[in-house]
Amino acid sequence: MIFLVTGAGGFIGFHLSKALLARGETVIGIDNLNDYYSPLLKQARCDKLKISKNFVFYQADITDISALENIVQNHPDIQIIFNLAAQAGVRYSLENPFAYIQTNVMGQVTILEMARQLPKLQRIFYASSSSVYGLNKKLPFTEQDRVDRPSSVYAASKQSGELLSFTYHHLYGLKQTGLRFFTVYGPWGRPDMAYYIFAKAITEDKQITLYTGQNLSRDFTYINDVIGALLSLLECSVLEDYGIFNIGNSRQEKVEHLVACLEENLGKKAIINYISRPGTDIEATLSDISAIYNATGWVPQTKLSDGIHRFTSWFKLCNGLFG
Template sequence: MKALVTGAAGFIGFHICEKLLGRGIDVVGVDDLNPYYDIRLKQARLARLGQGFSFHQLDIADHDALLKLGDGVEVIFHVAAQAGVRYSLENPFAYASANLTGHLSILELARQTSSVKHLIYASSSSVYGTGSTLPYSEHERADRPSSLYAATKRADELMSASYTHLFGLKQTGLRFFTVYGPWGRPDMAYFGFAEAIIAGRPITLYDEGALKRDFTYIDDIIAGIMGVFDHPPGDEQRHRVFNIGNHRAEYVRDLVALLETHLGREAITVSQPKPAADPVETCADISALNALCGYVPTTRLDEGIPRFVEWYQGWKRRPA
C-alpha cells in the first residue's frame, strides 16, 4: 500500500509517517517547510523517517505539482495546515492559502486519482466556537467560529461534504483537541511554557490558569487516526467527522505545575484576562470514535508531560 501524508514534517504528520512505515506502508511525504516555527525541528523529524519514505518539498496549494504525486496512492492523510489561532490576526492570507486553497487542492487530487480510496483530514476542536455545550459533540452546532483559523477548518469540513455529495469521495474528518507530546510544536502553550521556565522568563496564564483544556497525548491521537484508517467509510456514510481527544478537561495551571516539577524550576507567572477567541473549557465527547474503532485514550497528563520534558531536554542539548 502507498499513502500520501501532507504536513509530513509537522508534529502530527511526522508521527503518522512513523506509524505507517512501521506497518510496512510506503509513504510519500509532502511539506513546504515554512518558517512559522524552527525549520530545524521539522528537518530533524524528517531525518528520522527512513526506508519506505520519500519526501517532496512543495506547497499543497500548488495543485499541478501535487497532482504529480498521486500515482498509486490509496489513502491520503491530510494534516498540513497553517496552525495557530492568534497568528491568523497577523497573517490571515496564509490561512486562506494553506487551509482553504490547500484543502481544495487535496480534494481535487483525491477526485482525480482513481487509486485513492480514503481521505483522512485534520479539522479542529476550534470549530465549536466559545459557546458550545460540554462535552463537545459532533452533533453540536459548528457555525459560530471565534477565529479565522476555526472558520477555515469548518470550511474544510463543508468543502469535503460537498465533494462527497458530488463525487462520492470517502472521507473522514478528525477534530483534534489540544495535542501535546515529544516532537511537538513550539507555538503550543506547553512547549512555550517549558522554554520560558528554563530561560527564567515570565509566562502568561489567562485568568490565573483557570482555563481548562482537553490535553491529548500524541500516541493516543495516532492510535485514533490508525483506528479510522483501519475502519474506512462504507457506502452508506461516505463522509464522517469525529472528535479525537482525551475526554478529560484539565486546568492549565496544573499543566504548568507538572512542567515545574519535571523541569526542576519554578515558573514566573503573569495573569491576564482571557482573550475573546479562547473558550473557558474544551472537552471532547469521543463516544462516536470509540464506537467505530474502540478508541480509548490511555495517557494521563501526569504521564505525558514527563515524556515531553525528557524529549525536550534532549532536544535542547543537541549540537547547534
C-alpha cells in the same frame, strides 16, 4: 498500502508517517517546511523519516497545483490520503489571516481536486480542529454541536475545510473522514503550543502568561493516543462514507495543572503573569469521544502527568537544537 501524508514534517504528520512506516507501508510525504516555526525542527523530523526506504518526500506546498499533479503522475496508486498540512495557531490568525485561507481553504480544495485523479483512492482523512466549536458553551463538545460561530479566523478556516470536504463527497463520492483534534502535545511537538512555550520559559527563568478565569482548561491529548486513534479509524471496516470524529483525551485539565506538571518535571518554578483572556481563545475544551469509541473501540490511555513527563524527557535533550 500506499499513503499520501501532507504535512509530513509537522508534528502529527511526522508521528503518523513513522507509525505507518513501522507497519511496512509506503508513505509519500509532502511538506513546504515553512518558517511559521523552526524549519530545522521540521527538517529533523523529515530526516528521521527518510531513513526508511519506503518514505518518499516532496518539499512542496499543498496549494501548488503543478506540484500535486506531478505527484499524481509519479504515484498513481495512492490509496489513502491523510491531509494533515495546515496553517495552525489561533493567535497568529490575527496577524496573518491570509495564510489561513490560503493553506486551510485553498489547500483543502487543491488536495480534493488531486484526489479526484487517483483511480485507486479509498479514503481521505483530513485534519480539522476542536477550535471549530467556537463560542459553544456546552461541554463536552460533540460532533452534533453547531459549529457556525467561530471565534477566530483559524476556526473559520477549519470549518470551511469541513464544508468543502462534504461538498466533494456529495458531488464526486469521495469517501472522507474529518478529524477534530483536541490540543495535541508530546515529544517532537510544536514550539508555538502553550506547553512547549511554558517549558522553554520555565527552563530559562522567564515569565509565562496565563489567562484569568475560573474554568481555563483544555482537553490535552497525547500524541501516541492520537496516532492510535488514526490507526483505529484506518482499520475500521464500518466507517460511513462521510463522517467527523473528535480526537481527544476526554479529560478536562486546568491549564494551571499543566504548569504544575511542567514545574515538577523540570525541577523549577514558573514565573506567572496573569492577564485577561482574549476573545479569540476558547475558555475551555472537552471532547465527547463516544463516536470514535463506538466505531472502533479506541480510548486514550495517557494521563497528562505521564504525557508531560515523556515530553520533558525529550525536551531536556533537544531544547536549543532547533533554534
